[in-house]
Amino acid sequence: MKRILSGVLAGAMLLALCACGGDSSAPAETTAAGTDAPAETTPAEASTELNIYMWQQYISDELIANFEEENNCTVNLSYMSDNADAITKLTAGGGQEYDLIMTCDAYMESLIAGGYVEKLDLTQIPNSSNINEAYWTAKDYCVPYLMNYIYIVYNTETCPIDITCYNDLIDPALKGQISTIDGARNLFPIALIALGYDPNSTEESEIAEAYEWLVKFNENVVAYGAAEQNLTNGTASVALTYDGNTSWAMSEMGENNTLVVADPFDDAVQLGFDLYVIPTGAQHTDLAYKFLNYICDPEAMAKNLEEYPYSCPNDAAVAAAPESYRNDPARNFSYKENVFFQEDVGEALTIYNDYYQKLKVGQ
Amino acid sequence: MSTRINDTTDLQAISRKRDLRRKTLPALAQAGPVSVWMILFVTIPMLYIIYISFMSRGVFGDVVYEFSLESYQTLLDATYFKVILKSLQVALFTTVLCLLLGYPFAYYIARKPPEKASRLIMLIMIPFWTNSLMRLNSWLLLFQTSGPINNFLQWAGITDAPITFVYTDGLVVLGMITNMLPFAVLPLYSSIEKLQKSLLEASSDLGATPRETFFRVTLPLTFPGIFSAVILVFIPSLGIYTVSDMLGGGKVLYIGNIIKNQFGSIRNWPLGAALSVLLLVITGALIFLYTRFSKLEDMEVV
């Protein structure tokens, strides 16, 4: 009985797999091959597939297609839904599955210390000379892709006040008006700066004070996340968000755009980088290097920027980008130098998380 | 079979062999796969979760295999107590609403002829073959400040300024109910459908009012269905986090969010495991009390 059923089952599975291979041959076949043929990557012959783990809606399909054509290979993109997903993949031996993983600058220190990322041979990435050194932390281990300012945008028609510093965000006039990014390590620095402390403070008393500030801020928040959506449909009049998302929102509003970046602004804003690392033990490093070199190419990157209008550390690409990108009102603000970076806070992370949870649990 | 069966030991052996063929083998073939699956993919992982909850957190968020009660000490913090209380409240509220809305609905379907009833049941399930996140997003699109509902209200002159529906508790409740209602309706329908019509008729023939019939006959006899409905709605509501994240604007953390964050962005697996164990203990205790109270052993779905 059981044997017959298991036979039937095996047959069904086989059929399903065949059907799967027939219809969308590339990914299905590589799944089968990936597990039992790591020997594929003998140095003599070039790899034919590249597995990248990154954000969804963050790289142009055209760029990927061109790279595939030039190098006669298949690029498999898979997507994370949280920055932590990338860290989970990296610390769980991501090299087995991925050749390139996107992460951000704040994690680099621990990742290098933990030996989770490969040291890069920059001579294999000649185009990397286009990247502005000022924006390149942990230079030997990563290649920056795009970068994000976390700043304040508001709707001149609906926002009751002019915003020039973080303390304006706790003005009771803004009750239920703010759409903001989420996460302990994104929110607390804002409060710490507003209070005049180091944005990467490890002092519990300062974090506790920041918590009190955020409680007031929380009163004014309508939603965490989905800033573009809330700005464009009128749910929020103020947003604490990334410049790339602001650019979307502004172009989405088109002619009737009433969104402006808060400028002048007295406080430092957070600047973060999304960068690529090669996880330890990656299988197709030859292609990974070629890809890193390709995204540093000014022409290729300029085209990508047209579609994904985020700030970019690649100066040559920015220069080659079209007028519309360079004059984008979302990136036209005067305080680009007044920035701070998110740093590893070590054990203090638990303090941040405790207060963050307390903030979200409320009374 | 040339040997003559005189010997009692032989007889015993044969009967044992027959027993093996008649009882043990079929039992093994039938209960075997499910037992193996449950032990491999439920017992072992759950034991491991319990084990990890007693370990400590490493520098990179990895698990260091050193005994520690730290995670459980952390749980004593009032914050977690509040989170759990809040989650229980929401789950209870959802469950009660689903039962109140679902019972008459299930009753309505069960009174239809079987062919039609099965089609109506099918009709409940179809929305669930689209993605739940997409359905939640639909509510946002519908109710947002410049969305159709607000436009209509303004057009009809009911209100001057748009009403803020999104990111309110009301919308979260609506999202919870549309996501959970079928899990209440299915078991309720199944138990009401099994109810014999003759019993109800007898009750009314004996002079009981419809209300008496309902409270004395229908309700007690459909108790197994209510029991399953409560479990199937309450438990998932307790752990769900997508609804409050999307429709509530992520302003409130529930126990599901906190567990997810421990395994995700916060990377404190022992604490996440300890929270999971706590949740397991709470649900286990509730169900134990519940079964004791209602004297039920088995549950029914569909």
Place this chain on the structure above:
Amino acid sequence: MASLTKVQRRRKALGILGDVYAILIYTVLYIPVVVMMIFSFNDQRYNYYWSGFTTQWYGKLLSNHALMDSLWYSIIIAVLATVISVVVGTLGALGLKRYEFKMKKFINSMIFIPIIVPEIVLAVALLIIFMNIGVSLGMGSILIGHCTFCIPYAVVTIKGRISGDGETLEEASMDLGANRIQTFLRVTLPSIMPGVMSAAFLSFTLSIDDVVMSNMLAGAKNSTLPVLILSMNKSGVTPDVNALTTIMILVIVACMLLSNAVKAMLRKRSQAA
């Protein structure tokens, strides 16, 4: 006589009330689906608000490999999870109902764990185990995860349909010379078929819409549609996902209507014969 008509009138009023109530509930359940379908025609890069009619997303759908592949994986996983859960669940329900063995009580309580434990807990538990024994994440791991929560539902559903006199019938069948397999296929299975069908239905529904388990256990190359949609959280969901879901639901409904029509036709023919 007068009182009878009063009762009848009252019944009729109750019946209308019931219809109205049912329509109301169905409306609430279907509003999100209809809104989702409407927004598949939205002329906007992301679905933030309505900004014009277009059918372009349907045209662009076929060229979006990530989306098509993920839908394909979702369907394959849902079908396989349904088949495995129903087979293991049917056998398990029979075995656990009919035979006494040492571990029975233990297995019975284990079956309840995936039902009573929030999904995230089981997902994490499986993830840790898979990582520790070096199972690579992918379609296999998602499938195991889905089966783990579908099997208990299948067992419980089918167990409710096994009647006490089934065993007598089976013995009779075997006394009459049928072997075990024949007996199973001709006697046992037909008697529990409604339960098996509901179990299949439930398993498919649970699997195709699962986010939590799939997101935890997805590997590098293949994620299911819900996981892909979750990863769109950062920017917003694009209308082509709406288009895809619209087509999917229309296909499923068409299949169901077709199977109903075929069933009705067969019944008519058998009645005529």
